[in-house]
Amino acid sequence: MAAVRRATVNWNGDLATGSGRVDATTSGAFAGLPVTWASRTEQANGRTSPEELLAAAHASCFSMAFSSDLAKAGSPPKSLDVSAEVTAERIDGKLTVVSSRLTVRGQVPGLDEARFRALAEQAKDGCPISRALKGNVELSVDASLTS
Numbered sequence: 001m002a003a004v005r006r007a008t009v010n011w012n013g014d015l016a017t018g019s020g021r022v023d024a025t026t027s028g029a030f031a032g033l034p035v036t037w038a039s040r041t042e043q044a045n046g047r048t049s050p051e052e053l054l055a056a057a058h059a060s061c062f063s064m065a066f067s068s069d070l071a072k073a074g075s076p077p078k079s080l081d082v083s084a085e086v087t088a089e090r091i092d093g094k095l096t097v098v099s100s101r102l103t104v105r106g107q108v109p110g111l112d113e114a115r116f117r118a119l120a121e122q123a124k125d126g127c128p129i130s131r132a133l134k135g136n137v138e139l140s141v142d143a144s145l146t147s
Contacts, residue, residue: 009035022048040088040095051086051097058100058129059084062141065127069119070108078107099138100130105146117143 005027011020015037022033039047063082070077085101104120120143124130130139 019047022053051088054097054129055084055086055100058086058102058127058133061127061129062102062104062123065130066104066106066120066123069123069126070106070111073111073115073119075108075111075115078109080104080106097133097137099140100133102139102141104141104143106143107146111145113145116145 006025008023008025009020012018019034019036021031022035023031034047035049036047039045040049040051044052059082062084063080066082067077067080082102082104085099085103086097087099087101088095088097090096091098102120102124106116108116120141124139124141125134133139
């Protein structure tokens with residue numbers, strides 16, 4: 001059975017001066033997040049952007065995939081701190097997402113650094129958001145254990 005999730009946006013005005021509100025309509029987890037062109041290309045000033053939402057999706061997706069891969073390898077994590085940095089640049093005059101850089105710091109008892117990094121690469125390549133981006137967006141992961 002397919003998992004379908006929905007979000008909606010109400011946009012008012014043109015691109016440069018308009019604004020919108022983003023709602024998570026499936027879960028109701030957030031509503032009314034403000035979004036503008038300026039929040040994409042200048043300062044966020046308390047507003048979100050599609051790129052920030054993509055970063056949130058990628059970080060959370062990777063966290064789940066990595067915790068699963070670690071547990072399957074016999075080393076369930078105590079904790080994982082994950083961030084994603086999505087970069088958009090102008091290509092042929094159009095704003096284009098070009099990379100998503102994941103950073104993970106983890107507490108995983110009984111696992112060495114090399115195995116942690118190898119499993120992080122596996123999770124980076126295997127999570128559903130990474131698979132959606134693969135071939136279009138440069139993907140990377142910087143992984144290290146913490147004490």
